[in-house]
Amino acid sequence: MKKFVYILFALFVLSACSEDTSEYKQQRDALEQNNQALQTQIAKEQEELKKRKAEQERLKQRLEELERVKSGMVSDPVLLTMEFKRSDNxxxxxxxxxxxxxxxxxxxxxxxxxxxxxTLIPRFTFDGTLVMIGSQEVTSGSTAVDFSQPIPLTVMTSKGTKEYTVYVYSYTGLPVMRIDTETGNFINSKVTYVNAHMKLTEDVKTRGAGDVLEADLQIKGRGNSTWGVSTWPKKPYRLKFNEKVSLLGEHKDRSWVLLANFADKSAIRNHVAFYMGKISNLEYTSSSHFVELFLNGRYDGTYEVCEKIKISNHRVAVGDDGFLLEVDTRAPEESDSRYFYVYSLDNPVNIKEPETQYGDANFNYIEDYLNKVDVALYGYNFTDPDKGWKAYMDMDSFVDWYLINEIAHNTDAQMFTSCFMSLKRGGKLKMGPLWDFDLAFGNTDYWARGPEGFWVKNSDWFDRLFDDPVFVKRVKERFDYFYERMPDIMREIDATQQYLKYSAAANENRWHAFYNYVAPNVEIWGAYQNEVQSVKEWLKNRMEWLKAQYAKM
Known part of the structure; x- marks a missing residue:
């Protein structure tokens, strides 16, 4: 019996040892595999190192060989000329x-x-021994190179190297947007969408140099005066993509707009206002980029592609049950408008989002809220932080929206049209986003034309806000901020002028606007640089006038 027990015990021990051995073998195999992978990686890196050393040695020998041919005369490396010949390309x-x-x-x-x-064949002359473009040695008039992105060029000798970066711009240097409609017909309605296909090619100095995006979309006209004025032949468009797309590095979305900026011959007024919005306390300002637009193969000039103002996490972020509003004198003319009136506002408030019907819960909620705002603002205790306007209206957004529009002397901003507001349930009413500045910065021969005089300050709601010393104090503080940022604003204008100089010339060849009167411009300045300079001088004078006026308050 004891013998039997010993045999069972021995079998148990052998089994346990076998399991331990099996586990050990698995661990050993795993270590061996890891070690083998590590050895392979080391061997690969050593091979790459050998290749780099061999390439360096080859270049050294090449330099020495070429310099011997040149009788030992070694110049300082420098690129003298570069060109692309039609005969080679x-x-x-x-x-x-x-x-x-x-x-x-x-x-x-x-x-x-x-x-x-x-992909082009360059010709060049240089002082030195050899030229590298990218990672390859190139021969003038022989080697083809892909210049779709900025690419390094190096002139080499045994004495040293000279580094360059080559930028090959296509046409004007702007991204090129080609839109071809399904039928081949041009856009003649701002009501009916037309199916189309877009191809966007970025140039050498845009966000994604050389990138190409293609997508299906629908396109229609947009705008009020910009679409309807017969003497403005260059029309703006609204784009609705079939799927969300990122245009020029911006957040993906289906909805975008193309601004024509026909009445703004400088093409920078919207851009300057948006720049000021980006450096302000406003929560959101539309991002925009300039493009060359080809519609059904026809060149239509310089356009500004912008994010459409809408509710979304990356645009007007008011949640799923928030509101986007616009004070818009034309709301009664639009069949899809859902608008209401507030006692102290001359123009109606249009509910842009969400979709609503007269008398439904959303309509009643926002109408009731804005009437409470109006009552609090014009009430006896309007300066009381708990009972007055500050309980309903966000001061920072109202101040910065006011200032940017006042600085620009924006004709539409007198609570007339394109005056956007938003409300997140449980929050306060906010002004913004900014929109529609093509007739601002002294660009009209009526109303707000000169750099002097208040404009937005005298409009509905804002005239009352200026009765509150707290609001006035904040306006003065924030104006000082924008005044101090004037060098940055001017640099942005100069950089944009430089960026658009070739595009402005091509756009002029298409539309012939510089030397002709375009309503409602004040002056005919002629050349593009004169148009931009007029904006700069007007803005400087405007800021100095406002500084003096706010100092008196």
Whole structure:
């Protein structure tokens, strides 16, 4: 019996040892696999290192060989000239001579055509031994190079190297947006969408250099005077993509707009206002980018593609049950408007979002809230923080929205049209986002034309807000902020003018506006730089006048 027990015990021990051994073998195998993978990685890195060393040695030998051929005369490395010859590049209509700036290491080349491909054969002269573009040695007039993105060029000798960056711009240097309608017909309605396809090609200095985006969409006209004025032939458009897309690095969305800026010959007024919005206390300002628009193959000039104002997490973020509103004198003319009146506002308030019907819960809620705002603002205790306007209206947004529109002397901002507001349930009413500045900054021959005189301050609601010393104090503080940022604003204007200079010329060739009267412009300034300079001078004078006036308050 004892023998039997011993045998069972021995079998148990052997079994346990076998399990321990099996587990050990699994661990050993795993370690061996990890070690093998590590050895493979080390071998791969060593091979890459050997290749790099071999390439360096090859270049060294190449330099020495070329320098021996040159009888030992080794110059300081420098790129002298660079060009693209039509005879080497069949896609070019003419020879292209590049601008070489050795002091900054920049080479700028402007192609006369729009072409998605920038694989070109360069010709160049240089002092040195050899030239590398990207990672390859190149021979003048022989080597094809992809210039769709900024690419490094290096002139090399045994004495040293000189580094350059080559930028090959297509046409004007702006991204190119091609929209082709399904039927081939042009857009003649701001009511009915037309099916279309878009191809957006970024240029060498835009956010995604060389990137190409294609997407299906619907397109229609948009705007009020910008669409309806017969003497403004360049029309704005609304884009609704079939799926959400990111245009030029912005958050994905289906809804975008193309601003024509026809009456603004400088093309920068909306851009400047949006820039001020971006540096303000406003929660959201539409992002915008300039593009060249080709509609059904026809060049239609410089457009500004913008985020459409709408409720979303990345735009007007008021939640799923919040409100987007617009004070809009034209609301009664639009069949899809759902608007109401507030006692102290001359113009109706249109409910842009959510979709609502007269008398439903959402309509009644927002109508009731704005009437409470109005009563509190004009009531006896209107300065009381708990019973007056501050209990219903967000001071920071009202102050900064007021100031940007007052600085711009924006004709529409007298609570007339394009005056947006938003409300998140449980929060306070906020002014903004900013919109529609093409006739601002002294660009009208009626109403708010000069740099002097208050405009928005005298409008509904704001005239009452200026009766509160707390509001006035905040306005003065925030004006000082914008006044101190004037150098930044001017630099932004200068940079934008430089960016648009070739595009402005192409746009002028299409529309012939610079030397003709475009209603309701004040003056005919002629050249593009004169248009931009007039904006700068007007803005400087405006800021100085406002500074003096606020100092008196």
């Amino acid at each position: 069949t896609g070019l209509s003419k020879d292209v001579v590049c601008d070489v700036y050795s002091s900054t290491g920049i080479v700028n080349c402007w192609l006369p055509e729009l072409d998605d491909s920038k």
